[in-house]
Amino acid sequence: MTQETAIFAGGCFWCTEAVFQSLDGVTTIESGYIGGTTENPTYKQVCTGDTGHAEAIRITYDPDVIGYDDLADVFFATHDPTQLNRQGNDIGTQYRSAIFPLNEAQHLAAQGAITRAAGDWPSPIVTSIEPLSPWYPAEDYHQRYWDNDGQSNPYCMAVIPPKLAKLRKKFTHHLTNN
Numbered sequence: 184m185t186q187e188t189a190i191f192a193g194g195c196f197w198c199t200e201a202v203f204q205s206l207d208g209v210t211t212i213e214s215g216y217i218g219g220t221t222e223n224p225t226y227k228q229v230c231t232g233d234t235g236h237a238e239a240i241r242i243t244y245d246p247d248v249i250g251y252d253d254l255a256d257v258f259f260a261t262h263d264p265t266q267l268n269r270q271g272n273d274i275g276t277q278y279r280s281a282i283f284p285l286n287e288a289q290h291l292a293a294q295g296a297i298t299r300a301a302g303d304w305p306s307p308i309v310t311s312i313e314p315l316s317p318w319y320p321a322e323d324y325h326q327r328y329w330d331n332d333g334q335s336n337p338y339c340m341a342v343i344p345p346k347l348a349k350l351r352k353k354f355t356h357h358l359t360n361n
């Protein structure tokens with residue numbers, strides 16, 4: 184099985200991770216930090232907004248089952264790419280909407296996804312396409328947060344179920360157990 188990687192930042196990584204773990208062909212998801220200047224940042228440091236990092240997810244997937252374009256389309260449909268440096272009540276550059284392509288093909292695909300998604304939003308998309316930079320895994324308690332702790336977290340219960348509803352409505356053909 185061939186494996187490829189995609190990195191997306193769409194606000195809180197707990198919320199983004201919960202969406203992508205439901206997709207057929209996604210083999211692993213790791214929450215982490217990318218795009219900043221501090222080496223080995225902690226969650227507490229990233230939350231200040233001073234490190235320059237975005238909360239992001241690194242997805243490993245089987246391109247024979249789901250493609251990068253499909254992942255990018257899910258990304259744009261399940262967060263608000265028109266909000267600069269925020270997602271809902273999460274405000275700061277650490278919650279920015281960004282894509283970190285791993286190669287030129289992904290960079291071109293990201294540009295195409297922005298074009299495809301533009302008609303779905305009433306305001307311009309502000310998602311940045313940023314250069315690949317060092318990836319730092321988030322602390323263990325952030326990994327698979329929705330499955331482990333998120334369903335007892337009021338914030339997650341307010342934010343994640345609507346994202347999952349959008350996913351089920353628009354991308355049923357990509358869901359596991361569909």
